[in-house]
Amino acid sequence: MNYLIHDIKSERQNVSGGLPVGYKLIPILFYLVSASSIALSAYFYLSKKAYETAESDYQNRTSQAQSEEGSLQAKQKTIVAESKKAEVVAKWLEGSRPLQPVTVVIGRSINKESTIAELSLERNPDIPAHTFMQLKVDGGSAGQIENSLDSIYALGYETYSAQQVKGEKSTDFQATLIHKSK
Amino acid sequence: MKRPSLINKQPSPADILWNSKTLKTFSPLQHSALSPIILGSTGASVFPNANPWAYINRKGLVENTAESDGEFVEVAPQMADVWKANTEDGWIGISLNQRFIIGLEHNLSRKKGWEEELRLSPKSILGTKYDRSKRYAIQHNAETSASLVMACDDSMVKSIEETMRGLNLRPARICIGLFAMMGHLLNRISEDTAMKGQDLVILGWLDGSLCLVRQKGGQWQDVRCRSGITPGDDVTITQMIRPFIERAEPSTRILIMEDKKQGSFSTNYLDQFQNMHVTDVTEEFHLWNILSKY
Numbered sequence: 001m002n003y004l005i006h007d008i009k010s011e012r013q014n015v016s017g018g019l020p021v022g023y024k025l026i027p028i029l030f031y032l033v034s035a036s037s038i039a040l041s042a043y044f045y046l047s048k049k050a051y052e053t054a055e056s057d058y059q060n061r062t063s064q065a066q067s068e069e070g071s072l073q074a075k076q077k078t079i080v081a082e083s084k085k086a087e088v089v090a091k092w093l094e095g096s097r098p099l100q101p102v103t104v105v106i107g108r109s110i111n112k113e114s115t116i117a118e119l120s121l122e123r124n125p126d127i128p129a130h131t132f133m134q135l136k137v138d139g140g141s142a143g144q145i146e147n148s149l150d151s152i153y154a155l156g157y158e159t160y161s162a163q164q165v166k167g168e169k170s171t172d173f174q175a176t177l178i179h180k181s182k
Numbered sequence: 183m184k185r186p187s188l189i190n191k192q193p194s195p196a197d198i199l200w201n202s203k204t205l206k207t208f209s210p211l212q213h214s215a216l217s218p219i220i221l222g223s224t225g226a227s228v229f230p231n232a233n234p235w236a237y238i239n240r241k242g243l244v245e246n247t248a249e250s251d252g253e254f255v256e257v258a259p260q261m262a263d264v265w266k267a268n269t270e271d272g273w274i275g276i277s278l279n280q281r282f283i284i285g286l287e288h289n290l291s292r293k294k295g296w297e298e299e300l301r302l303s304p305k306s307i308l309g310t311k312y313d314r315s316k317r318y319a320i321q322h323n324a325e326t327s328a329s330l331v332m333a334c335d336d337s338m339v340k341s342i343e344e345t346m347r348g349l350n351l352r353p354a355r356i357c358i359g360l361f362a363m364m365g366h367l368l369n370r371i372s373e374d375t376a377m378k379g380q381d382l383v384i385l386g387w388l389d390g391s392l393c394l395v396r397q398k399g400g401q402w403q404d405v406r407c408r409s410g411i412t413p414g415d416d417v418t419i420t421q422m423i424r425p426f427i428e429r430a431e432p433s434t435r436i437l438i439m440e441d442k443k444q445g446s447f448s449t450n451y452l453d454q455f456q457n458m459h460v461t462d463v464t465e466e467f468h469l470w471n472i473l474s475k476y
Binding site: 003004005006007008009010011 | 357
């Protein structure tokens with residue numbers, strides 16, 4: 001039976017006047033802050049994940065770039081090495097001017113009374129611009145060597161460490177020829 | 183004044199004191215889980231009478247009863263320590279048996295929460311019938327617009343509450359025992375398909391207070407109530423009962439409910455109904471049981 005006996009006692013007076021109305025906002029604020037905390041936590045978590053992904057991507061790209069840089073540097077070293085070799089060859093080639101004109105002008109400078117007993121032109125392997133010349137002229141006057149040197153000078157060469165030895169019938173001359181352009 | 187005795191005795195119709203931690207809505211199931219408690223009585227401050235009380239155990243059963251002569255305000259100071267020792271925190275239920283009236287009203291508001299409304303703003307329920315010096319309780323007829331309205335003196339309730347407050351006792355529930363008994367019996371009748379259609383005269387008696395309700399075809403047709411009837415005042419009782427007997431038909435059945443078996447009414451006034459069909463529905467510790475279960 002759903003029966004409840006009446007009660008006529010006095011209502012209990014509130015012990016206190018109750019909290020201010022503004023305090024009703026406390027639970028609302030609590031739930032708002034809780035929801036905001038959850039949302040911010042989720043946002044920061046997703047941001048952290050995105051940052052980690054981006055960082056990993058950047059690291060991959062950095063390592064890839066470093067790998068490419070190493071490869072390029074290796075190629076550059078190879079090229080530089082080849083270039084140095086080429087420069088040496090170019091210098092050698094530039095220094096190794098043709099000796100044929102020298103022999104020709106020497107031959108043309110010899111007058112009738114003189115003959116070329118010996119002529120050698122030896123290029124210094126290390127310094128191709130330096131050519132060691134040995135000339136032995138038989139007969140002729142003392143000015144024969146001078147004529148030949150003038151012809152050589154006309155080609156743009158200079159002589160260094162020149163030595164001349166005059167014998168009874170021949171004159172030995174040796175010097176290092178260096179082109180003026182050097 | 184004689185010293186109250188705690189030996190087993192039949193509780194006299196009056197009041198019940200009962201420990202409870204529930205204040206507004208009273209649920210017997212909640213109380214049955216409490217420690218053994220107590221009960222006592224109060225009642226008439228007009229006529230010196232016995233103030234009984236009963237101890238209710240955790241199962242909601244009456245374990246012991248006792249009583250003391252005198253007014254409640256005199257008995258309570260003597261018994262306060264004993265009552266507190268047998269209750270939890272001094273919670274005690276009280277039944278008032280004097281200075282109240284029960285009437286019949288129609289078309290009272292039954293909107294949701296009317297019980298709370300009756301406590302806080304009884305005028306909105308009772309309208310012009312409201313008297314600020316009274317406290318009210320209502321028992322609605324579930325199938326008609328009729329309602330039993332109980333009104334008791336506000337000053338008496340306050341007096342009891344002040345007395346208890348001064349003794350560090352706490353009123354768990356203060357009710358009108360006779361109105362509770364009548365409400366309980368009317369509810370039982372309304373739920374009994376064989377009974378609710380019959381022509382009935384329902385009589386409740388408790389400690390010098392008498393209430394009569396005529397029910398016919400499920401409708402409450404007449405209600406008469408009087409409290410504070412002095413012992414031996416046969417004239418008053420006869421005047422109250424006579425209209426019901428005169429209007430009774432051969433099929434009319436009389437239901438009598440008292441607070442205990444072989445109460446003072448069935449002992450002294452049963453012959454008022456002559457040869458009519460009278461059924462006494464009173465059970466042992468009837469008042470205590472109703473107050474402890476509902």
